[in-house]
Amino acid sequence: MNKKTIRDLRDEELRGRRALVRVDFNVPLENGQVGDDTRIRAALPTIRALLDRGARVVLLSHLGRPKGAPEAKYSLFPVATKLAELLEGPKVTFVSTTVGEQARATTEQLAPGGVALLENTRFLPGEEKNDDALARELATLGDLYVNDAFGAAHRAHASTEGVARHLRPAVAGLLMEKELAYLGRALAEPQRPFVAILGGAKISGKLDVISALLPKVDRMLIGGAMANTFFRAMGLETGKSLVEEDRVDMARELLATAGEKLLLPVDAVVAATLSGDAPTQAVAREAVPADQAMFDVGPRTVETFAQVVREARTVLWNGPMGVFETPPFDAGTLGVARALVEATEQGATTIVGGGDSAAAIAQAGLEDRVTHVSTGGGASLEFLEGKALPGVAALDDA
Numbered sequence: 001m002n003k004k005t006i007r008d009l010r011d012e013e014l015r016g017r018r019a020l021v022r023v024d025f026n027v028p029l030e031n032g033q034v035g036d037d038t039r040i041r042a043a044l045p046t047i048r049a050l051l052d053r054g055a056r057v058v059l060l061s062h063l064g065r066p067k068g069a070p071e072a073k074y075s076l077f078p079v080a081t082k083l084a085e086l087l088e089g090p091k092v093t094f095v096s097t098t099v100g101e102q103a104r105a106t107t108e109q110l111a112p113g114g115v116a117l118l119e120n121t122r123f124l125p126g127e128e129k130n131d132d133a134l135a136r137e138l139a140t141l142g143d144l145y146v147n148d149a150f151g152a153a154h155r156a157h158a159s160t161e162g163v164a165r166h167l168r169p170a171v172a173g174l175l176m177e178k179e180l181a182y183l184g185r186a187l188a189e190p191q192r193p194f195v196a197i198l199g200g201a202k203i204s205g206k207l208d209v210i211s212a213l214l215p216k217v218d219r220m221l222i223g224g225a226m227a228n229t230f231f232r233a234m235g236l237e238t239g240k241s242l243v244e245e246d247r248v249d250m251a252r253e254l255l256a257t258a259g260e261k262l263l264l265p266v267d268a269v270v271a272a273t274l275s276g277d278a279p280t281q282a283v284a285r286e287a288v289p290a291d292q293a294m295f296d297v298g299p300r301t302v303e304t305f306a307q308v309v310r311e312a313r314t315v316l317w318n319g320p321m322g323v324f325e326t327p328p329f330d331a332g333t334l335g336v337a338r339a340l341v342e343a344t345e346q347g348a349t350t351i352v353g354g355g356d357s358a359a360a361i362a363q364a365g366l367e368d369r370v371t372h373v374s375t376g377g378g379a380s381l382e383f384l385e386g387k388a389l390p391g392v393a394a395l396d397d398a
């Protein structure tokens with residue numbers, strides 16, 4: 001990575017200083033408690049490294065989508081409780097405001113080894129507008145800036161981008177560094193064969209990724225509802241499956257340019273409805289009944305895809321192969337996840353990006369058996385599209 005990280009900072013730059021750290025604590029809350037603490041745990045190495053080196057840590061994050069004003073259900077307070085539990089030792093002070101006198105005073109009074117978590121940045125109207133006055137205010141809360149929020153790095157907001165214009169040094173945290181290293185290496189110098197697996201609901205959201213990755217990969221496997229739009233472009237009956245009519249021409253063009261590289265499912269699991277009691281069957285892609293919908297890739301497809309994945313040296317996976325939230329339509333996604341594990345065991349680098357794909361592999365209990373599961377859905381997609389991430393671009397060059 002060509003950006004400075006906390007490891008490039010000298011001890012004098014950290015000891016006793018307030019490190020203003022933008023983290024991604026955008027976690028699911030259930031009954032006022034943290035549901036899944038993956039993102040909090042992912043930020044611990046950076047927080048601990050800063051504390052170990054004598055810094056005082058001031059944390060900023062967004063949570064959910066409040067509309068620029070406080071909303072109790074999006075308070076970070078439950079996150080502070082969870083963070084204290086996970087840190088096992090350092091005191092975590094929750095501040096019920098994000099900027100202003102009380103917030104600044106708290107950061108200034110923070111003891112070495114102490115941690116403060118400020119309230120949701122999206123309670124402020126200037127956050128998503130990347131308002132410069134807010135960026136300046138945020139900059140007064142620290143003596144240096146660390147961005148560890150990979151999952152929010154594709155947004156140019158006051159706490160991810162603007163603040164870095166007013167607070168130096170501005171460096172990457174360890175999670176940010178790790179995410180960029182894995183994704184960056186896979187794109188820049190992949191060990192071959194390099195295989196991408198793309199799935200999910202909509203081809204429209206992923207056309208840019210497909211176009212950006214096609215020239216780089218050796219094989220591209222397409223599953224999920226995305227495949228249906230390709231089937232339509234091939235003139236196949238798609239029944240009641242989800243198809244994006246306005247992307248059919250685009251899919252046809254991609255089929256023509258991609259040639260052998262692009263591998264589509266050869267069969268599908270269909271049902272009349274998603275409800276658990278509707279009978280399901282696996283059919284060839286040429287035999288989809290007009291009154292049924294494809295909700296998963298079929299067993300022959302899983303076998304073919306798994307074979308390609310097992311022979312790969314680098315695998316990038318984004319998007320589930322079917323409606324994995326509703327068994328039995330999780331079989332295709334699970335099959336691909338298991339193939340990734342096998343490839344990993346044989347020394348391949350395997351990377352999973354995308355919120356739902358990450359959830360699927362965690363649901364299968366396999367997240368520790370692949371090389372890297374990205375914490376950033378949208379951010380990893382934009383990175384793979386070859387776009388610059390504003391939250392990264394704003395940091396100091398190495």
Ligand code: ADP
Pocket residue numbers: 199200201202223224225226242294295296318319320321322323324325353354355356357358377
């Ligand atoms: P990610 O978050 O990993 O990038 P997406 O958000 O693009 O993935 O897509 C995930 C969604 O796609 C899931 O909710 C899943 O149910 C849906 N999906 C996958 N295959 C199908 C299908 N055949 N029909 C309808 N929805 C599908």
Ligand code: MG
Pocket residue numbers: 354355356377
């Ligand atoms: Mg998603």
